[in-house]
Amino acid sequence: MPTGSATRDQHGSKPRRQPDAGPAKTGVRPFDRDEVGAFVRRLRGSFDDIYPGSWQIDWQNIPSPFRWYETADQVDLPPMPRQLVRGGTEQAVTVARRGQLSWLGALLQASYGVAGIRWYPEGTAKSSPEQPVPVHRDSHYQLRRAVPSGGVTYPAECYVCTDGDAELAAGVYHYNATRHALARLATGRPPAGLAPPDGGVRIVLTIPLWKNYFKYGDFSYRLAALDSGTVVGQFALTARRWGWTCRVSLVGTEQPLLRGLGLDPSVEAAPVVLDVRPPATDTTGGGGSLPGDGTRPAAVPGLPWRGAMEMPDRSSGARRMHAACLAVAGETVDLPPIPLDGLPADAQLPAVASAPPSVADAWARTALGEQYRGTPVGIGDVATWSAEVLAPLDGSVPTHPRCLLIARSVSGLSTGAYLLHGDGRGLTRTAEGDFGALVQRCLFGSYMNFAQVPLIAVMVGAADVHCGPSGALAYRAQHLLAGVLAQRLSVAATRDGLSGHPVLGFVSGPLDDALGLATRGLTSLLLVGVGRYRRALYLESSTHPVATGGGGDS
CATH class of the missing domain: 3.40.109.10 (NADH Oxidase)
Incomplete structure (x- = not known):
């Protein structure tokens, strides 16, 4: 993916291809231990600590909140059935029996689909103690989802890996939320790391570093991690309501996943994967074979897509902190316990x-x-x-x-x-x-x-x-x-x-x-x-x- 400026078109960006480039090729030097500590302290500080005096929002480089794979075949997903909007386990079993395409359409729409449209006819109106009179801007609308997102940027992207069934061919897909469809990136059984559980799907959430950088600068690194967590929370909430399994795994080594998806690890993260499966029914299991035979390994090419703008500079804190994540990659992510045992109950x-x-x-x-x-x-x-x-x-x-x-x-x-x-x-x-x-x-x-x-x-x-x-x-x-x-x-x-x-x-x-x-x-x-x-x-x-x-x- 280019890291310089992009020539814009009517869609707001030009097509991008994903090179197989690591930090060594991009010239991004990872933060060392002391620099990680300094970056963390800075992001916990005041507004002036985080943003230099000359900083301002880069309104000329606003990316789309959605990624489009223009040349990929689009597999339209069934909309979420009416009974599932307020329903639970019993209604979810009925939908799961229809096949993977049906239950996957319901899951994706419920968890990360476009949930509503908000229109500000007179622009947003915000007031504060310092400025009690509301400030009006130009009228605009926002496409909303079931999760909050800083600046309505929705930095997380959703990739779906499946062994397929009679409804859906085995392969690797990207969720196109605006169309409620799956962009087919590759056919065949997903390779190691992307392989789903039997009868289920593996969902890989990725975070392009540029998605909200234009508005929040280096602070976007912290914000994007929290935003992706709300998406995990919504997938897990939906699965629990419907009585499905949603196993959450933090990713310690993300470069193989990103390369397997045809993405550039130097400007995109893959912090978490979700393995989702409804209760066993007589329609689950492999068998998707259109096109391809459903058994050969899927290989995702570097397909062009739209939605990006300028990349964060190689010297930016967000790029260097991400490079530090790649540098300490391991099988697991070690989090120290926060003991609460023995505390008094006041x-x-x-x-x-x-x-x-x-x-x-x-x-x-x-x-x-x-x-x-x-x-x-x-x-x-x-x-x-x-x-x-x-x-x-x-x-x-x-x-x-x-x-x-x-x-x-x-x-x-x-x-x-x-x-x-x-x-x-x-x-x-x-x-x-x-x-x-x-x-x-x-x-x-x-x-x-x-x-x-x-x-x-x-x-x-x-x-x-x-x-x-x-x-x-x-x-x-x-x-x-x-x-x-x-x-x-x-x-x-x-x-x-x-x-x-x-x-x-x-x-x-x-x-x-x-x-x-x-x-x-x-x-x-x-x-x-x-x-x-x-x-x-x-x-x-x-x-x-x-x-x-x-x-x-x-």
């Missing part, structure tokens, strides 16, 4: 029982931090959301990171900061007091109304995770897993008519000190405000008539 959440949220809940998800109200939430609701956040994640992924709750206006719980125990009920108070004003001061975007929101969840992890044997890989993995928890919390809150808004743009040092995290060797990775909200100045339409809902009060 408070207790009530025992609750609830079903996993539905696809409709995820599609109705909102992120309206600007419109938060101070309406209290009940301790029973917090218990329900906490149980969802701590639901098991299938795979060899450690229980990591953790969740800290800042209770500000929670009926039945005193104000303060609490570490949530692994049982989803016990709470250890780490600090007393109301931290709304402090959180508000720490935010990069002062238009967010976290000073009033009744509950703030803080996803926390090991502060020195990058100092272990997995180095930069562990840093990326910890943020990805924080994104999983954020998606779970946001969707669970939506089910109850509230908004959950994940926020990464904040300075962590003052929070870590005040919340009692620093003394425990922990750091704040991500904030999620949860509360009721006022309606915003936009119109939104779901792509599925059943997937409506959400809530607020006015």
Whole structure:
């Protein structure tokens, strides 16, 4: 893939081919151990620490939030059946029996398809304490998905590997979300590393480094890891609702995967793979053979695709941090445990029982931090959301990171900061007091109304995770897993008519000190405000008539 400027056309980019180029060929020098530490500290700092005074958003190099393989055959996917939008295991079994194309279409649409269209007729309107009059921009629309994404950039790309069945030929595909189709990249059984489980599919999530770099600079590296985690969270949530298996595996050695997909490892990451399989039915198993015989190994050529713009400079922190991940590649990603055993239970959440949220809940998800109200939430609701956040994640992924709750206006719980125990009920108070004003001061975007929101969840992890044997890989993995928890919390809150808004743009040092995290060797990775909200100045339409809902009060 070229790393210089691109000649634009009416689609916003020119076709790209993926060379088999590693860091040695691209001239990217990986961060060493000390440089990784300096980069991590910088991204935890203030806005001025992260962005130099001359920095500005590169509006001339906005890539598409979607990747198109123009010359690849497109296999149209069936839309998600109506009964699955709010349905569960029983309805999912019926769809799975129709064949792989049918259940794969439902899974991809539910988890990473285009879920709705939001239109701002008078442009976005944001106000802040410093600028109480809303700022209006040109009218525009956004294609939305079931997951949050910084700047609506959706950096993760979704590749599907299958042994096929009578409906779908064995091969390697790319998910075209705008058409709800699979772009066939190669036919035949996927090679080692890309091979799926029997009767299922292997989904490889990749992160092009340029996808959100134009808007966030080096901070995009951290943001993309969290964004990809929300996608993992939504796939896992969908599978759990439907009673399917979704095994999550962090990738330690990603270059073979990327080359197997015909991608350039120097400018794209592959942090995680998902092995998804519905319960066994009489239609599962191999057998796809159109075209090809379904048995020869698939070989993905460097097919041209559209959607990219300029690559980050070779000297950029994002490129060098990614090169550091490639340099410490190993069979596993080592994440240090975050022990909570033996902590005192200063408070207790009530025992609750609830079903996993539905696809409709995820599609109705909102992120309206600007419109938060101070309406209290009940301790029973917090218990329900906490149980969802701590639901098991299938795979060899450690229980990591953790969740800290800042209770500000929670009926039945005193104000303060609490570490949530692994049982989803016990709470250890780490600090007393109301931290709304402090959180508000720490935010990069002062238009967010976290000073009033009744509950703030803080996803926390090991502060020195990058100092272990997995180095930069562990840093990326910890943020990805924080994104999983954020998606779970946001969707669970939506089910109850509230908004959950994940926020990464904040300075962590003052929070870590005040919340009692620093003394425990922990750091704040991500904030999620949860509360009721006022309606915003936009119109939104779901792509599925059943997937409506959400809530607020006015």
